[in-house]
Amino acid sequence: MTCDGGLLSPADVDLHAEAVAAYVHIPFCSAVCPYCDFAVVAGADEQIGRYIDGVLAEIEMSPRWRQLDSVYFGGGTPSHVDPAHLRRILDTLASHHGLADGSEISVEANPEDFGPDRASELIAAGFNRVSFGAQSFDGAVLARLGRRHRARDIEASLASARTAGFENVSMDLIFGTPVESDESWVATLRKAVALEPDHVSCYALTVEPGTPLHREVKAGAAAPDPDTQADRYETAEQVLGEAGLGRYEVSNWSRPGHESRYNLTVWAQGEYEAYGNGAHRFVDGVRSHNVRRLDAYLGRIERGERPISGSEPVRGWDGEVDRLFVGLRRSAGVGPGPGVDALLGSRGGDLLRHAGVIDVREGRLVVTRPLLTDEVHRQVLDLRPPQGWVDAPERDNL
Numbered sequence: 001m002t003c004d005g006g007l008l009s010p011a012d013v014d015l016h017a018e019a020v021a022a023y024v025h026i027p028f029c030s031a032v033c034p035y036c037d038f039a040v041v042a043g044a045d046e047q048i049g050r051y052i053d054g055v056l057a058e059i060e061m062s063p064r065w066r067q068l069d070s071v072y073f074g075g076g077t078p079s080h081v082d083p084a085h086l087r088r089i090l091d092t093l094a095s096h097h098g099l100a101d102g103s104e105i106s107v108e109a110n111p112e113d114f115g116p117d118r119a120s121e122l123i124a125a126g127f128n129r130v131s132f133g134a135q136s137f138d139g140a141v142l143a144r145l146g147r148r149h150r151a152r153d154i155e156a157s158l159a160s161a162r163t164a165g166f167e168n169v170s171m172d173l174i175f176g177t178p179v180e181s182d183e184s185w186v187a188t189l190r191k192a193v194a195l196e197p198d199h200v201s202c203y204a205l206t207v208e209p210g211t212p213l214h215r216e217v218k219a220g221a222a223a224p225d226p227d228t229q230a231d232r233y234e235t236a237e238q239v240l241g242e243a244g245l246g247r248y249e250v251s252n253w254s255r256p257g258h259e260s261r262y263n264l265t266v267w268a269q270g271e272y273e274a275y276g277n278g279a280h281r282f283v284d285g286v287r288s289h290n291v292r293r294l295d296a297y298l299g300r301i302e303r304g305e306r307p308i309s310g311s312e313p314v315r316g317w318d319g320e321v322d323r324l325f326v327g328l329r330r331s332a333g334v335g336p337g338p339g340v341d342a343l344l345g346s347r348g349g350d351l352l353r354h355a356g357v358i359d360v361r362e363g364r365l366v367v368t369r370p371l372l373t374d375e376v377h378r379q380v381l382d383l384r385p386p387q388g389w390v391d392a393p394e395r396d397n398l
Helices: 010-018 045-061 083-096 116-125 139-144 151-164 182-194 212-218 226-242 261-267 294-302 316-327 338-344 347-354 370-381
Strands: 020-026 068-075 099-109 129-135 168-175 199-204 246-249 252-254 271-275 280-283 286-290 308-313 358-361 364-367
Touching: 010 261, 020 083, 020 261, 045 083, 045 271, 045 294, 068 083, 068 261, 083 099, 083 116, 099 261, 116 151, 129 151, 139 182, 151 168, 168 182, 168 226, 182 226, 199 226, 226 246, 226 252, 226 370, 261 271, 261 316, 271 286, 316 338, 316 370, 338 347, 338 364, 338 370, 347 358, 347 370, 364 370
Parallel strands: 020 068, 020 271, 068 099, 099 129, 129 168, 168 199
Antiparallel strands: 199 252, 246 252, 271 280, 280 286, 286 308, 358 364
16 A cells, blocks of 8 residues: 555655654744744844854753754744854754764745745755745735745745755645635645645644734634635645645645655654754653743753753553554554554444544555544544553653
8 A cells, every 4th residue: 555646655654663853943033924823933033143052052962862864944934044053053963963864954944035045055054855835826815824925936936946956845835714715725736836846735724822813813803714624625635636746644745755754753653852942852752842932942051951841751552542643644544553453443433434534454544534634633532541451661650
């Protein structure tokens, strides 16, 4: 069995469980989008140098590891920062942990601040994959989303990336903004595939609590319609599939060989370190996260303390449930295990299977209706260990 579009085999997908990765959070933006609930700041560029020094110090504080198979710089807007700063971080990761031959080194970018010079500088720094926050090719949608670029900037930024030599060029799209029409979304998808990206991510606009968009909706502004968003998702499936981009995860499509290795590591329960404010990691069966506020992060680092603010062991039965939770996002699904047996043996799992939402194909549990992945996740989180299950002794000592 292969993923949708003939991409990765299950063996290829599961191999990423043995990979190790690192995430680097760059919180700085020129402006904060109204729908964003990430750990970001705008108008704080005077703190960039201090923050970079802090990230370098955090890397040096962390235990040395084996060579990294992938590194992902996210945000925020990493392309808002001088590439020389990002190079310092990447060089420190390489000296502290090491980078595997052919490792994937990704950077997120906004179209408005990514030109030929920036592209060349990032290539020289060691990056080989770029992910653009394109979101839409409709000017009205971009304005409603608070984006600062125009459609023509997307085309120019992708051209700059190609000319500079990026091996993998990705773009993010957002669907379901109330000012968007069916025709607008189709036009966005067609303009996107015309640029021949290697990878496309499509996300439904979500109204997150505490964001400006949430306050606007509470005050009476139009909210995204779930049924409309479901239709838009199915349109994306059709248009992207016809363009040769296969879906390998709920929200991600790519050409063969251009899947995001960092994300595949996360979905396979591979280990990943994380640096920067609000960053999340998974190491040695424990998920942990850093303090979110920029000032609190810098304060911890400058006192010589690791900035971890919370952690949760994910072992034993919790680890098995987590394997299903993250792994069922993938088109290839998950292999056999007690969690699969528990789900299929539960009333909720039985209903999902009879409704055609999940299925067992060549020994693997897969979600066959990706729009209902959240419902599958709810059933997974409600699972209880089978009678007689005993977690490994070390879990009791945590």
